[in-house]
Amino acid sequence: MAASHDASTQAALVDAFRGGDLSRAETLARRLTATRPGAAFGWKALGSVLLAEGRPRAALDALERALALAGDDPECRNTLGRALLDLGEPARALEVLERARVLRPADPMVLGNLGAALQALGRSEAALVPLARAVALAPDSAAALNNQAGALLVLDRAAAARPLLERALALDPGLVQARANWVRSVEMLRPDAPSPALRGLLVRALDECWCMPQRLLVPSCALLHAEPSIAALIARAAVHWPGSPTLAVLGGASVVAALLDDALLMALLPRVILGDVGLERLLTLLRRALLVEVERARLDAAGLALLVVIAQQCELAEFVHDQTDEETARVAALRAELAEALRWRAPIAAERVAAVAAYLPLGSIPFAERLLERDWPEGLQPLLERQLVEPLAERRQLQHIERWALTEDVVSRRVRAQYERNPYPRWRVSEPVLTPAPDLPALLRQRLPGVELEGVVCPETPEVLVAGCGTGEHAIATARRLRGARVLAIDLSLRSLCHARARSEALGVAVRYAQADLLALAALDERFDLIESVGVLHHLDDPLAGVRVLVGRLRPGGVMLLGLYSERARAAVYRARALVDAAGIGDDPARIRRARQRLIEAADEERVLRPLLDSPDFHSMSGCRDLLFHVQEHCFTPSGLADLFSDAGLELLGVELDPTRRAAYRARFPEDPTVADLARLDTFERDHPLTFAGMYHCWVRPRAGTRPD
Ligand SMILES: C[S@@+](CC[C@H](N)C(=O)[O-])C[C@H]1O[C@@H](n2cnc3c(N)ncnc32)[C@H](O)[C@@H]1O
Structure with missing residues (x-):
């Protein structure tokens, strides 16, 4: 009787899992582990469900119990390897997956995870071997094709990745990871002949919102x-x-x-x-x-x-x-x-x-x-x-936005006026969510592979502050990419906040918005596990003062993400500003239009101006104002960053790089996997001056001894 009851629970569990009803699947798996704690199946199923729910840490416990009960079960090892990967622990994952491969050498899923572990360890070339074998074993698996293409993209081989992705999308048109990788494979492509197939996919990508449309x-x-x-x-x-x-x-x-x-x-x-x-x-x-x-x-x-x-x-x-x-x-x-x-x-x-x-x-x-x-x-x-x-x-939305005291800071007032006039950046479509949101340590390991995280504290529901959230793209992305995040987003500009809140509502992402000057946050009682301030501090009169206020809002064990302009990457902007200033052109819309036309003409003669024309900002009014007529702006060099962090008592955990650049940096400086050495970064940036065309994204935390308590 008990056995048949178990069998029907197992069948219902499998159905719920396959049908995507994870919460029912979890309930059933827990029921099995409660009634039969000595049977591996329940624990294995619970681990798989928790992993699918984006809870790799909880999954790990269940899978380890399953493994202890089941012995060397390859499926269990494979799921455990995946959980370790999601936790940002590729070295341990590799060990577990190598064993799974010995047990099941021709399992495309095991090979796929093995490839992912090698990739996360920066061994992209080696990753291609199991990933290509997985495709050979399962040529009609969209996931296997996508995995191989992903590794090729990291190695900057978009031309080889693209046909694999197009096959993957033909097999499974809705596979979001393949859509995202396909976008990566074409976003720098400049075909010089008509291509109906590419056209067709671009139209689909735009109609079906595969990415932020500007990327196409x-x-x-x-x-x-x-x-x-x-x-x-x-x-x-x-x-x-x-x-x-x-x-x-x-x-x-x-x-x-x-x-x-x-x-x-x-x-x-x-x-x-x-x-x-x-x-x-x-x-x-x-x-x-x-x-x-x-x-x-x-x-x-x-x-x-x-x-x-x-x-x-x-x-x-x-x-x-x-x-x-x-x-x-x-x-x-x-x-x-x-x-x-x-x-x-x-x-x-x-x-x-x-x-x-x-x-x-x-x-x-x-x-x-x-x-x-x-x-x-x-x-x-x-x-x-x-x-x-x-x-x-x-x-x-105005009525729903909290308003806190603003400061008398002259620069804050001028900056606020600018963003009330031109909320920036303007956006409608967001990037799709590809994987379940990781917790904070796993997120950090994904962003900075190899990072040492001793001392980082991660509650189940981390409190997050986005200081200078602008029009919400940033705050919404943060809320979606960090599991359990409770996000407070502040900005000076009410119009930006209204835009942000409307977008949050449309996307169903909960974010609390308040109008505030980050300089006034010293008076706030709340403390945060994560503070992000991207594209904001360089608009303060004294960025260091702003950083210090934010450091004071961190909980012990907390970290910060700071986004700051790179002086090198902005050479075109400086030159453009000099031309605009010399012509005495002001910043009302008619003059901004005129300035643009002058710069377009000047770029014919001056190579240094060309990157400006490639910047999406140059082609909208708010972007152009932000780029060329900002009322306040500082730029940083790597040594300027080093001074800023040192003066604020911060330790640099690392600087984010896109996967391709990261691979190039690692090849050159293997001893600095997280890009935490600003002298080396300086050397790298000298050779690749547009690496931080957006800005530097630096992960920092208070140095030991200066940590808030
Ligand atoms: C370039 S936008 C960046 C917005 C957002 N972080 C992003 O990455 O999309 C800069 C934003 O910082 C805000 N800001 C500048 N100084 C600020 C301050 N002292 N306190 C709060 N927000 C500020 C501006 O109002 C503006 O919306």
């Missing part, structure tokens, strides 16, 4: 340039730039039809800022020409459809594209006409709304909310949604 800019633009019909249009626009050719001169109805027919372009325009000078000029001239068509009441349905997607692109870039003075005046007249019609509830043609929406946010028109009371052609809805409905929803 480079291959997408290259494909558009490689398309003869689009290339001809870009060339025609270049001939007329910066004039005001009519739609007929640009190619008339056939051009409109050709652009609307291009699925990739249509997928890009509403989602990706096309940071490409040729395409930008084409779109800018088309917008100019379509405005004239609207004024003359000559726009047909196709013209309206094109104007709507161009308006979406312009809104994404926050209307940073070039405008002639005459154009600006005409848009102002159109805006006044709309305001008047809205005021008297008079009729309005849809194309006039689309034309204005291509130059300024609809929400800035007096009585704009009345636009929502009318029936519009369906094609106009995306504009109304983005420019009216979303901003109104964001404003409603």
